[in-house]
Amino acid sequence: MISKTRIELLQGTLDLLILRTLQFGPSHGHAIAKHIQTTSAEMLQVETGSLYPALHRLEAQGWIDASWEISDKGKRAKYYRLTPAGKKQLALEQSRWAKLSRAMAMVLNPTQQESQ
Amino acid sequence: MISKTRIELLQGTLDLLILRTLQFGPSHGHAIAKHIQTTSAEMLQVETGSLYPALHRLEAQGWIDASWEISDKGKRAKYYRLTPAGKKQLALEQSRWAKLSRAMAMVLNPTQQESQ
DNA sequence: ATTATTATGTAGAATCACTACAGAATGATC
DNA sequence: GATCATTCTGTAGTGATTCTACATAATAAT
Numbered sequence: 221m222i223s224k225t226r227i228e229l230l231q232g233t234l235d236l237l238i239l240r241t242l243q244f245g246p247s248h249g250h251a252i253a254k255h256i257q258t259t260s261a262e263m264l265q266v267e268t269g270s271l272y273p274a275l276h277r278l279e280a281q282g283w284i285d286a287s288w289e290i291s292d293k294g295k296r297a298k299y300y301r302l303t304p305a306g307k308k309q310l311a312l313e314q315s316r317w318a319k320l321s322r323a324m325a326m327v328l329n330p331t332q333q334e335s336q
Numbered sequence: 337m338i339s340k341t342r343i344e345l346l347q348g349t350l351d352l353l354i355l356r357t358l359q360f361g362p363s364h365g366h367a368i369a370k371h372i373q374t375t376s377a378e379m380l381q382v383e384t385g386s387l388y389p390a391l392h393r394l395e396a397q398g399w400i401d402a403s404w405e406i407s408d409k410g411k412r413a414k415y416y417r418l419t420p421a422g423k424k425q426l427a428l429e430q431s432r433w434a435k436l437s438r439a440m441a442m443v444l445n446p447t448q449q450e451s452q
Numbered sequence: 453a454t455t456a457t458t459a460t461g462t463a464g465a466a467t468c469a470c471t472a473c474a475g476a477a478t479g480a481t482c
Numbered sequence: 483g484a485t486c487a488t489t490c491t492g493t494a495g496t497g498a499t500t501c502t503a504c505a506t507a508a509t510a511a512t
Contacts, residue, residue, distance in 0.1 A: 344500075344501080345499095345500065345501095346500090347498070347499050347500060348498085348499075350499080350500075351499095382500095383500075383501060383502075385500075385501060385502065385503080385504095386499075386500045386501065389499080389500085390499085390500090393499090409509085409510080410508095410509060410510070411507095411508065411509055411510085412507090412508070412509085
């Protein structure tokens with residue numbers, strides 16, 4: 221069942237969303253997904269089948285690292301934090317997104333060339 | 337060889353770019369790709385291996401239809417135009433993109449909530 | 453005639469988000 | 483203290499779509 225407002229993520233955007241979320245400080249998978257959902261006014265929902273593989277991917281690439289701790293709710297949880305390489309990657313993906321959305325806007329709205 | 341400014345397309349955006357291009361009138365594959373590239377200031381480049389499968393996909397779904405004609409440069413070319421269903425699909429994908437880029441902006445830039 | 457340009461196409465790899473399922477540990481309720 | 487709900491992590495397999503790399507054809511230009 222898909223809620224009325226929900227949109228599917230575009231491929232290639234999840235890493236960026238996760239890295240950006242971790243810029244606020246260490247967090248665990250479940251909380252990261254909730255943060256993305258809440259901050260986007262329920263529009264973006266990250267499924268667990270996307271979330272955990274993405275976290276493992278980011279960890280394997282050295283952009284985040286992990287340690288088991290206890291969450292606010294008293295459950296064991298794997299806390300992730302940005303590495304220095306991860307901060308660089310975040311900056312890179314942010315500028316890539318900015319460029320891409322500018323380019324998309326130019327094609328979708330060619331009259332008002334440089335609005336954004 | 338990849339040019340300095342070029343960005344890879346995000347999966348799911350090509351259909352929208354093609355449909356939007358055809359809103360200006362019938363056009364053929366080669367010209368559609370050039371239009372997207374030019375309008376985006378060379379940032380978006382559509383490869384032929386993405387372009388033609390996408391056109392066939394859109395045609396199979398009834399969003400565009402085709403006829404062989406002669407191009408400006410005097411070569412045979414398959415001209416595509418939007419069908420009524422294609423116009424609906426374009427509107428749908430445009431609003432989906434607007435929503436998604438708004439949602440992304442909210443996560444990437446949570447301080448200035450409703451700027452765009 | 454030969455070469456460049458315009459134009460369409462396919463095969464196969466790679467990526468990545470999804471659905472659907474499974475499991476474990478703690479908190480809450482009766 | 484047994485049962486249920488909640489929190490949290492995870493995997494297998496599917497599907498969609500863009501990419502690289504290659505192949506082909508027809509007309510224009512030299």
